[in-house]
Amino acid sequence: MSLVLNCMNLSKSFGKYNVINNLDFQLFSGQILSILGSSGCGKTTLLRLISGLEELDNGEIYINDKLVSKTGVHERPEKRNIGMVFQNYSLFPHMNVFNNIAFGLKNLDKNDKENRVNEVLEITRLGDFANRYPQELSGGQQQRVAIARTLAPRPTIMLLDEPFSNLDAFTRSAMLTDIQKIIRDSKVSTILVTHDREEAFATSDYLAIMVNGNIEQFDKPDRVVKYPINQDVASLVLNxxxxxxxxxxxxxxxxxxxxxxxxxxxxxxxxxxxxxxxxxxxxxxxxxxxxxxxxxxxxxxxxxxxxxxxxxxxxxxxxxxxxxxxxxxxxxxxxxxxxxxxxxxxxxxxxxxx
Amino acid sequence: MYLATSFKKLPPIYISSIVFITITIMLLPFIYLFLRVYDANFEVFDIFFSISYLYIILRSLLLMILVSLITLLLALPLAWINVRTLLPFSNVWAVLLSLPLVIPTYVGAYIYSSILGPKGVLQDVLSFFFGIDTLPDIHGLLGATLVLSLLSFPYLFLILKSSISNIDSTLIESSRLLGYGQFKTFLKIILPQLKPSVIAGTLFVSLYTLSDFGAVSLMRYNTLTWAIYQQYQSIIDRSIISLISLVLVLIAILIIFIESRFRNKSRYYKIGTGTSPKFKKTDLGIWKIPVFIILGSVVFLSLILPLGGLLYWLIRGLFSGEELLFVWKLIYNSLFISILTSIFTVFLSICMAIFLVRYNFILNRYMEIISLAGYVLPGVIVAISLVYFGINFVGVIYQTKTLLIIACIILAFPVALGNSKAVILQINPEIEDSAKLLSKNFLSVIIFILIPMMKSGLIMSLSLVFLLTMKELPATLILGPLGFETLATSIWSSASEAYFARAAAPALSIVILSLFPLILLMKAEDKAEMI
Incomplete structure (x- = not known):
């Protein structure tokens, strides 16, 4: 397993608020990492720093050993080959499912593009919906399109920002299994951010517990549950x-x-x-x-x-x-x-x- | 949005009667046009199909297309810069760029021709310093395009500004993460999202230009509205006017039809219910100074130059002994018509909105289309049709302010209705129901629950109608009782005879009086955005 993401000593503040404080962690290829933390602990900001949508104050980010963020160095988001699924899915409303998924494949010729889209449609079981528009789909289907669109260009890392928060309880539990299978099948290294412990446990190889802009514990989910390192972590992972x-x-x-x-x-x-x-x-x-x-x-x-x-x-x-x-x-x-x-x-x- | 979830079988009789009367009034101009055209003899058709009328139609279309294009080219970048860049004092710029709304087009036309026209201020200055004696004549297409573009771009600016700030920033970020740079993201994601407001705003500006009378008449650019007015003044046979009007209405309907075709085909809903992070504003960097120069020039041309011109003529008039007292009477007349029109229009539009939103009848769709009369019919035509009905059927109100107010209501109704519908849609019928459960009488529900909820919407409607009516010119020229002058008609008659100094005081009054509703409007809009 090779190292795909190395975050060293990251810091970011907005005005007076320190959102990320000297944070370190690593992600290896094919791993699924869940970051669990309460609202406002800096989870989304961390994803935005990795994807390049925000600039760092301090620290270094390496993707596949290449320096992409550092004070004074900022590789633009479109150059990083990182996929991100937003909380609201952010599907392009004026494009149908096929074109949404094909959007990131601009470098492929027509045939390759069509093949890749069909491949992803199959992985995400969306084959019957290729001609539908996003607003004609259910919440769960929209989410699968968002994931398909992100997977299509074969990103180095896929980031999922609270992907289940807009789904009703019934769809959510079905999607938890679904999404995990899709991610495993596509073998993409993934970081999932959530405030829901069940989501975090269900999907991940590793669990990072984030409190006040810092990762307090980084371990396999069962170990975190068995031995929460401090009271904050225990409150987050246990009832x-x-x-x-x-x-x-x-x-x-x-x-x-x-x-x-x-x-x-x-x-x-x-x-x-x-x-x-x-x-x-x-x-x-x-x-x-x-x-x-x-x-x-x-x-x-x-x-x-x-x-x-x-x-x-x-x-x-x-x-x-x-x-x-x-x-x-x-x-x-x-x-x-x-x-x-x-x-x-x-x-x-x-x-x-x- | 709250549609008719709790359908009652039939609306109360008082609402139905008010709606019936409103629809009848809105239908009058259409009935008049068809009656006239139906009665017309064949000679009229021959005259109508002569080259000169075709030429006038083409001139109107040319002006419309030019003004729509220029306003779009001005408004889109200005709105974008205002909302999505770190522009210093962006709120101040937004207000300055919206303020030209209070300057009626005929005031703009009069000021521009008095400054840039032959023997105008600019020529005086140039001949004094450089000995230049002749300037290209600003009258005609150039002047009309300039005035209408500079004074109507704020409508499009405001519409685009609001839809640009509503664009979901994650769409832009998704596109960036999928490998597209800023420019391609703008073309492929942002522009398609803005399409409906670009089309709706441009439609508004085109219809506004098509129905404008003040600017084209003072700039002596012969369009359909100006032709109709001249015909009305000079001949007895009104069939030809009706034919020209019908052409104008058909053009307007065609434009609306094209717009609705575009709208139906495309999809622009916001998907998903989650929140999206507040978008990041772009740093202007080295573009800061060029952007300031561009913004400054637009504000100078559309606001400072006209206002400065007005002040210049006012002071010059005062020095040459111009009277000011007559302005009070004009202000009184203008306020009288505008306030009454605002109150009636908003009341009628609320009744109609309740009917359309809460009761589901097959005819609703058609009633809504008929209510748009004031949108497609220029003031000249509405006024002429009311003259016909006044003389032939209700002589008592002919040559009274009542008929004028009716015309103003027809013209302002579409704007008020759009707003009132939004207000009624926002009130969840369940709130009404729960208020009824908590309170014994329905009147207290109206006073303590519904009116406070509708307050900012009502203020917006009243302000908009007031603004429109204050500036209204052709209907007042045609329908005003003998000797009845408003600020608008007085400015127009002074300016059309080149008494620029005499027009300055009423023009400045109209601008100042229009400022109040504009401020209320902006405050109400801010409040609505917060909710």
């Missing part, structure tokens, strides 16, 4: 809560009890010293048990099909936590007093509290 705890002599004490723990921080002396920490509580970590004298009260029960999501509140401290529950014969209901019992022997992840 989790936090409780306060103290570590003394290698034991973690919380109001839920004493537990074994694991720290994500590099300086491990945390285990010996007395230290205040925040403890990551995942929805599957605890079971709920009826107890008239329990320290928690059930606030709500949301039925989710295969399970229920139960929200409980600490009676003495007021904080709230969410847990998955599958117990059909449960004795408690909304308003009941309950206690929480650890459901497994996994150590809890802790983050030092500043």
């Amino acid at each position: 989790c809560g936090f409780v306060e705890g103290t570590i003394k002599n290698g034991v973690l004490t919380t109001i839920l009890g004493n537990f074994s723990f694991k720290t994500m921080e590099l300086n491990n002396n945390i285990e010996n010293d007395k230290k205040d920490v925040n403890v990551l509580i995942r929805p599957e970590d605890f079971n709920i048990a009826y107890d008239p004298n329990g320290n928690f009260k059930v606030l709500s029960i949301e039925f989710r099909g295969m399970y229920s999501m139960v929200q409980v509140q600490s009676i003495n401290h007021g904080f709230e936590l969410k847990f998955i529950n599958n117990d059909k014969d449960k004795l408690w209901t909304i308003g009941s007093n309950v206690n929480l019992i650890k459901a497994n022997t996994n150590p809890l992840i802790v983050y030092s509290r500043n």
Whole structure:
């Protein structure tokens, strides 16, 4: 696998706002990378820097080992061979599907152009729609045209900016599978930007978690979910809560009890010293048990099909936590007093509290 | 957009009656033309088909094509520079480039001929300094084209400015990423997107030129409107006028037909519902100075020169003892007609818009076409047709201001209707329904919910109609009661007899009075854009 994109020390600000801060990452050929972050964290700006639609303040971008962006160096977007699918798909309304897709193939002769368009139409299963105009297509079809148009000129990298945000839930889940297949079949290196964790998990080989203009964690999706490096990352990738705890002599004490723990921080002396920490509580970590004298009260029960999501509140401290529950014969209901019992022997992840 | 989702079976009787009366009034000029042509004897056809009339038609078309082309060549780059480049003071430039709207074409014509014409100011200056005694005569095609282009390009400028700022910037970025440079992107992506507004705006300017009377008459360029007026003044048989008018109407209808053909064929909808990032403005770089020079020249020719000319003649008039008091009476008359016309036109157009938008009748389409009468019919024809109906059927209102106001309503109605329809379309019927559920009486729904929602739209309509009526000339010349003069007619009669100094005060008054509705209009537009 060769390196197709190397972003080194990128910075970009708009006026007073630093949108990207000293950001580094790399992309190898054929990889799908998802960048997950909340709105306004700089994801779209990062894509625009890579595609050349924005100029850098600092840092360097290399595409296939060629320097394309640096202070004073800016290769124009039309020269970079980078494809981008915009959030609103940005299809040309005055051209039919065929011409939209053929638009980027200006260097091919008529026959080659037609062959390539047909090839892409087949990959994206749009063969029957070649003569339709964009506004005659459904949202999902429009999205496939946008991807087909981007793939047609065989870009070095394809960038997808929140590609699923305009689709209804039903189409979105179908498109998630579809798009992943299209990308894998075409073997194009891809960066997908999203604020939705399901989209990010479903499509990617690697996951980058972006917070405030920086990439906080870059790893395989399962590793990020298993070991979120800090509280911000954990909040983004998991439907989790936090409780306060103290570590003394290698034991973690919380109001839920004493537990074994694991720290994500590099300086491990945390285990010996007395230290205040925040403890990551995942929805599957605890079971709920009826107890008239329990320290928690059930606030709500949301039925989710295969399970229920139960929200409980600490009676003495007021904080709230969410847990998955599958117990059909449960004795408690909304308003009941309950206690929480650890459901497994996994150590809890802790983050030092500043 | 909210179309008739909650169809009621029948509109209230008062709305239907108002709409019926409005449509009847709009039909009058058409009925008149057909009656006249139907009655015409064959000799009239012989005269009509003589070379001279054919020549006049060609002259009108030539002027129309020239003005449309020049306004497009001026407005498109100016609007582009204004919206998509980092032009310093772009808002100030936008206002300066829109301001020529308040200068009526006959004022422009009078000022240009008094400055650039034979024995004009320019010639005086040139002969004083350089001894040049003769200048090419500005009257005729040259003068008419110059005046109409410089004073009507702001319409196209405003239309294009708004559609350029509405272009989805990701379309441009997609084209760049697919390997096209800036120039090719402009040709292949931007221009096709602008096509509908270019066509609609050019259509407006062509019809405006075709129906112009003030500039062509003062520039002595004989077109169809000028021919109709001369015929009206000189002969009793009106059939020939009707024939010429019919030709004019047919040309106008043909242009509208061509426009709608173009519009139906092309597709320009915005696709997808997502937001697109705010577009990046281009740095002008070394072009900054040439752009400033071009913008400055256009503003100088279309705004500063006419206004400066007016001030010059005003001061010169004052020194030679010109009276100013008569202007008050003219201002009163102009305001009287313009205010009443604005109120009636907007009221009628709102009723018609409610009818067209909320009730789905087969006849709606045709009613809308008939309402466009004022768009295709020049003021001269509307006025002459009302004279006919006034004399023959309702003698009481002939030679009264009522008939004049009716003519002004017909002429301003299309503009008001377009605006009112947009206003009604924006009001979701569900808002009306939920307001009704919350409140007991419908009157309070109108006062507290609907009117505040329609406020900026109504202000836009009132301002537009006021602006148009203030400048209206031929209908007032023909229909005004004996001795009734407005600012417009007074300017025209003074200027056509070369009493330039006497025309200056009323002309300046018309410009100043038109500024107020223009400011309201621009504010209302800003508000509408924010919503």
